[in-house]
Amino acid sequence: MARDFKPYTITQFQTFINSLKLKRKINHIQIHHTWEPRKSDYKGEATIRSMWRYHTETRGWQDIGQHFSVAPDGLIWDGRSLEENPAGIAGHNSGGIMFEIIGNFDRGEETLEGKQLDAIVAAVRVLMSKFKLSTNDIVFHREYSAKSCPGTGISRDWFINEVNKRKIAELNQNSYENADGWKRIAIDWLYEEGLISSGDWKDNVNKGLPLWAEALVLKRIYDKAK
Numbered sequence: 001m002a003r004d005f006k007p008y009t010i011t012q013f014q015t016f017i018n019s020l021k022l023k024r025k026i027n028h029i030q031i032h033h034t035w036e037p038r039k040s041d042y043k044g045e046a047t048i049r050s051m052w053r054y055h056t057e058t059r060g061w062q063d064i065g066q067h068f069s070v071a072p073d074g075l076i077w078d079g080r081s082l083e084e085n086p087a088g089i090a091g092h093n094s095g096g097i098m099f100e101i102i103g104n105f106d107r108g109e110e111t112l113e114g115k116q117l118d119a120i121v122a123a124v125r126v127l128m129s130k131f132k133l134s135t136n137d138i139v140f141h142r143e144y145s146a147k148s149c150p151g152t153g154i155s156r157d158w159f160i161n162e163v164n165k166r167k168i169a170e171l172n173q174n175s176y177e178n179a180d181g182w183k184r185i186a187i188d189w190l191y192e193e194g195l196i197s198s199g200d201w202k203d204n205v206n207k208g209l210p211l212w213a214e215a216l217v218l219k220r221i222y223d224k225a226k
């Protein structure tokens with residue numbers, strides 16, 4: 001039996017969260033690191049699936065413990081249903097949304113930085129705004145446990161400061177919102193002319209279209225010219 005997991009970019013995560021209508025009441029956000037797998041072990045969906053397998057087969061849980069796993073490449077992978085409490089902090093899971101940041105962030109091990117830091121900070125900001133939470137509602141695992149999680153290299157003050165100081169739109173460097181003005185003008189033209197329609201392309205404006213989408217654009221131009 002295998003289970004599929006879905007990756008979100010920051011922009012897709014924001015769209016997904018904002019469209020949610022949860023029955024469960026959300027009152028805090030849990031921050032964890034995986035410790036193992038390390039950042040250097042990350043192999044896309046296979047890594048998420050191996051955590052799921054460990055949680056369900058070895059530990060006997062109903063599903064993977066976390067709601068989201070944040071990867072070194074900045075993708076946010078889905079996990080346990082958001083209508084279920086996570087399996088993150090013994091005795092303190094009610095009302096929580098749980099993140100596992102993939103890596104070992106104990107001092108002297110790996111560093112939370114770059115796209116991965118952007119992604120966790122943006123995700124936390126999106127949830128705070130959706131569920132009317134404050135930085136006081138951000139919970140580090142070690143606040144309720146003898147563990148170092150999410151790593152002795154991450155201080156709460158530093159993390160809260162990162163959450164406070166950055167705007168969501170600034171965090172996805174390849175998003176339309178963050179693109180130079182001249183790029184946005186060109187992209188606007190494509191949409192205005194109806195040459196492309198799906199808003200998803202705006203998540204990565206520095207990447208090319210796949211062949212089929214390019215063919216569609218060419219066909220639309222060809223049809224217009226006829």
Ligand SMILES: [Zn+2]
Nearest residue numbers: 032033141149
């Ligand atoms: Zn933890």
